[in-house]
Amino acid sequence: MLDYEWFIFLSPVLAFPISLVAGKYRRNLSGYIATISILISFILSFMVYLQIRGSSTPIYQSYNWFGDINAGIYIDHLALVMILMVSFVSLMIHLFAIYYMGKDPNKHVYFAETALFTGAMLGLTISSNLVEFFLFWELVGLCSYLLIGFWYFKPNASSAAKKAFIVTRVGDLLFLIGLSILYISLADKVASPLSIAYIVNPASWPQIMNYVGTTNLTIIGLLFMGGAAGKSAQFPLHVWIPDAMEGPTTVSALIHAATMVTAGVYLVARVFPIYTHSTGALDFVLFLGAFTALFAGTIGIVVNDLKRILAYSTISQLGYMFAALGIGSVIGDSAISFALYHTMVHAVFKALLFLSAGVILLTMMELRDVKKMGGLWKRMPATMTLMFIGAITLSAIPFTASYYSKDTIIDASWQFFQANGYSLYAFLPWLMLILGALTTTVYTFRFFFLAALGKPRSELASEAKDPSKIVLIPLIILAGISLVMGQFQYAFYDFIDAATIHVTVPYIISMIPTMMVLLGLLITIPLYATNGWSSINITRSRLYKVVKNKYYLDRLFTNDIAERGILPLSSAFSTFESRFSRSIEALASGTMKLGSFFRRLQNGVVEYYFIVLVIGISVVFLMIELLGGF
């Protein structure tokens, strides 16, 4: 029947109803049930690791569903590192959430939903068919909606949840269209057109190219990237993620580290052969990623909300991952290794940052303005040290994990520049990524210095305290990993793809990212480590306004597109709808009347039946005669 690997995603999915019901009677139980279910997933993932680490044969088991959908599981090394990462980080976050959500009256709902969320993400990762993948993809979207709006009594939270749902839905639609095109091109020609095993198999590509054609393949690639941009918050569909900060911080950690935003990166990595066969789509991925990396970084500098800064940093880091994938036209499948490695690293340190932010916010009564913090390092040294480790990893200070993963991507983009004959357009990705690295350092240390150093700037900040050490254990584990993980860089690359190339660029070029970090520190230390920031006033500058308003993108979406464009259209539809439904009601009552008339014919008197019969048969005869007969 089912192999044990199925329970990697079934375990949390099954925990969903169990912890919901059990939590109804014993609130505390739900958290443990959810956590244990994810622990099971992690252990099973690890068993899979032990099973297939040495071989390149994936675990593949599937059942046919609706003819040509081979729904099942497909675990190769790529999926394996994802499930290890997702289950591990989610486990850490769940452990912390037992403390963080401890006092919430609805925590059984919370834990049931996060278990389902994780289960959906794990299911997505090991799907053997893109249709199944899409179903889990939607389930992930649904869970994120439920969890972002978990504190539904806050108006911000419920509207943020709606925004997240609607914006990602745009991406989902693009993804679905891409799937449909791919399916139609291959249906009836191959046994299982959307099978992942089929798509990743190099042997099937001559056939696919033959049936699909380069143009359609590029369109499919672009549409898939559209879907990935929605889920992974790339420009211009990133607008949902900063608002999504209205949910509990552990939810943000889940979304940002493990369960949601990496789905888009994983999608592109999963169907990477589609991209390697259409350079146009791949370049689009590269430019979109690189642009987003810089774009989100600049916004991150001017935002004051602690969680939103982290949100923009996620968008920016995801940009790096997509950029890494986009370089695939030059470095081939090594791009997957680079992107996935950064995904792993990012998951670890972003979970760490969010969880430590969660600790801070818990003591600060959800006051998220960094300008109201200050001096926290003295008051909560353990938490802030952990956050510091997260911050230096985020900004890629040498020898932290991100230093290895991110600089490899930047170096690879230099190779892209080289391979394209030093043309100007090929220079842009590298430039944007390098500037993105600068912004990363600036916003990271800006928020960290503002929160940690100086004097407390609010009542709450001055009374902040560390929580007990036990609740910090997950954070400590994460911090340890983000410090040492960089040393396993090449082992990791080889695990994903034994043929991963080692990027070599001129020494001076490889030093530039580090220079950028130093430059960033040179900017932030005088400004924010001291009280210097309060004396300068840039709020009047026009550039500041543009950036502060997030480049007016939200306003474009809500005010112009939604209010001016879609609302009138929607009200027109609604008018039509109400007319239509009135006419349906009229139709229904007419049908009822007709029914009563028919019933009156059935009056129980057999003589009448004969009359109906005679008339009826005569009509049949007439019809036959009139319509031609023979």
Next chain:
Amino acid sequence: MNIINMLQSSDFTTLIPELFLGAIAFIMLFLGIKYKNPKLYSAMAFISLLIAIGLLLVFDSSVSQTYSGILQINDFGLFFAIIMIISSLYMVLPSTREVHEKPELFYATLLFVNIAMIVAAFSFNLIVIFIAFEGVSIGTYIMTAYGKSRRNLEAATKYFFTGTIATSFILFGSAFFYISAGTFNLQNVAALQSHSVLIALIFLFVGFGFKLALVPMHQWAIDAYDGSPNSVSAFLSTGTKVLAFLIILRIFLVGFSLESVDVYYLFIIISIITMTYGNIAAISETNLKRVFAYSSVAQAGYLILVLAVVGYNYSANANELAILAGMYYSLVYIFMKGGAFFSVGLVKKENAKIDDLSGLAWKSPAMAISIIVILISLAGVPPTAGFFAKYYLFLSLISGQLWWLAVIAIVNSAISVFYYLRLIVIMFRRDGDNQFDLSPSVYYPVAIAAIMMFALVALIYEFPTIQTYVLGLFGV
């Protein structure tokens, strides 16, 4: 010819299942002098019907044509013979409590009816079909009257009167057929292109359409189903209907060979009228059993769609698919309609109204779920067998280029959802304190029907095999 030779001749062995059932029926009649326990006879009937299925499977595949072509043994006939016996098997055991007097007579009649059904399933001769059909009809007249209450007798009388008219139509039709073809054996007479062929066609269609309860020959059915004991209604609306469907299929596809006759619009119009009439009348009906009766009329309309597709004759594939869908539909139909009629027995009152079901979901959730499964299957909601039956039927319409007819059929399905869902809603209401009869003779048939709604889905995987049976319809 000496009698031993006759018994060993291959023609004769094909009749062994029928002879066996007849022998058992007479044994029952003899036993009836002494023993009066209905359970004994129902058990006997049950076992002998099972054995009859076994005998059919063992003996019938050996020969293909007997008695100079009057009976033709093939997988197609076998399929229908077996599902008609299944429809009897389904009602035999639960019917015991509705048979109060002379149980031996009831069950012996049932076996006689089954003999006639088996013969009809294989016959290719109009006179044999007629006799077998009359055997079924007369047997069911008796079974309908078995309740002995005023209502039963009224139902039986109406059924009998209209039945005689049907009989006369069939006889006239056969006579006209003989005039054109010079034989009662089914063969293609369409090429003859005469008025007597047309009259034969219409008369036969009307005559057999009575049993199938097609509008405008349906009105007896509502009263007869309503007035009979539940198990008899279940049998009337399943076994005899499947029989009539089979005969209409055979007569029209073999005898009139629709390839050259474009009377498919007769079937199209009749099916549209029947579907629409049945569904719309059911919407405003408040008597529970009559709701099912009307829905049974509507279902007959769906069945006739098969003939519409084959008559339109767009492609051989579509035709085969349509007949296949018809076969599957008949099988599913036995359980879904039979289960629906048995579920009426849940209400303890005479003349159950739909409101009498209220509160069922709280008193007996298992029963309520079973009924819901049956109802959604009737409405054609996935993943039940009723959905797949309708799906393949409508698919054959579409692949036969009858798009618009498929649309009408789907709209009709949508209408039918209204009254099926209304029943479900009523079951969940909390008002009223209805008492429900949850005795095994109600419980098991409904539960079995519900289980079959899922189990029969598995049969879809056997479609390639069943598809080879379709050729048997046309004989050799």
